[in-house]
Amino acid sequence: MLMGASSEFLGGDAGDVAYPFHLFNGRDPGNPEVFTAKAGERIRMRIINAAGDTAYRIGIPGQKLTLTHTDGFPVQHADVDAVVLGMGERIDALLTVRDGYTPVLALAEGKAQMAYGLIATGTGTAPGKDSLPKALAGKVVDGGQLTADPSVTLPAKTADRTHEVRLTGGMMSYDWGINGHRFDMAKPFEKAFDIKAGERVEVTFVNETMMWHPMHIHGHTFQVGAAGARKDTVIVRPMQSVTVFFDADNPGQWLFHCHNAYHAERGMMGVFSYTK
Numbered sequence: 001m002l003m004g005a006s007s008e009f010l011g012g013d014a015g016d017v018a019y020p021f022h023l024f025n026g027r028d029p030g031n032p033e034v035f036t037a038k039a040g041e042r043i044r045m046r047i048i049n050a051a052g053d054t055a056y057r058i059g060i061p062g063q064k065l066t067l068t069h070t071d072g073f074p075v076q077h078a079d080v081d082a083v084v085l086g087m088g089e090r091i092d093a094l095l096t097v098r099d100g101y102t103p104v105l106a107l108a109e110g111k112a113q114m115a116y117g118l119i120a121t122g123t124g125t126a127p128g129k130d131s132l133p134k135a136l137a138g139k140v141v142d143g144g145q146l147t148a149d150p151s152v153t154l155p156a157k158t159a160d161r162t163h164e165v166r167l168t169g170g171m172m173s174y175d176w177g178i179n180g181h182r183f184d185m186a187k188p189f190e191k192a193f194d195i196k197a198g199e200r201v202e203v204t205f206v207n208e209t210m211m212w213h214p215m216h217i218h219g220h221t222f223q224v225g226a227a228g229a230r231k232d233t234v235i236v237r238p239m240q241s242v243t244v245f246f247d248a249d250n251p252g253q254w255l256f257h258c259h260n261a262y263h264a265e266r267g268m269m270g271v272f273s274y275t276k
């Protein structure tokens, strides 16, 4: 267990678990991934945070990334120095390849460790891991702070149904839950959230805990706020609220949960259930 991992960007406690390594395409910093490219080429990086308990701050020292999509949906392009991905989030980023070796850093937010990969054009020498910057500052955003491309904004409609989803629990008793209830795999429909097919659903995640949570809904892609990004995973900071909207157009029993694997396992999970 990790105590004292703190991130100003995430509003406090950054993670619960210490790991010996952080991996980039399965490789630790002693043996980094090397992509080959030509200088001057414009390339797209598709980045997923596949970790269980770590947000990553991703960027290239001295070079902007142009963010184009979050969770697969287009956004109004944003040039940033770094992007923070919560667990389960995806980002597409464009960059123009510089000559030589370009490090792509994935700093474990609040954990003083990193993973990285290299883009290589066939000239120069690879930087050693100890020579890489340990911080990425400047303009730093997360996907939930981006704006949807107008082509994917939900059509304006008054919500047919609203649900308040309070994120509850804490580190000491590790009783993460939703509305004070820990999800029970033996009784998955206990306290299921009712919705009906065709409804515009408004969900407000109210974080009553001292830690951030990347909240993920299965089977649907929501819009963050009135005109924010279309996503399926959004960072909710401690003691903050985030409202999302989606159309109930995919009947079934759909889990939603914190994408911190330990929080979900302990019970920060719920079900939207509708058959028609």
Ligand SMILES: [Cu+2]
Pocket (backbone or CB within 6 Å): 176, 212, 213, 214, 258, 259, 260, 263, 264, 268
């Ligand atoms: Cu969580």
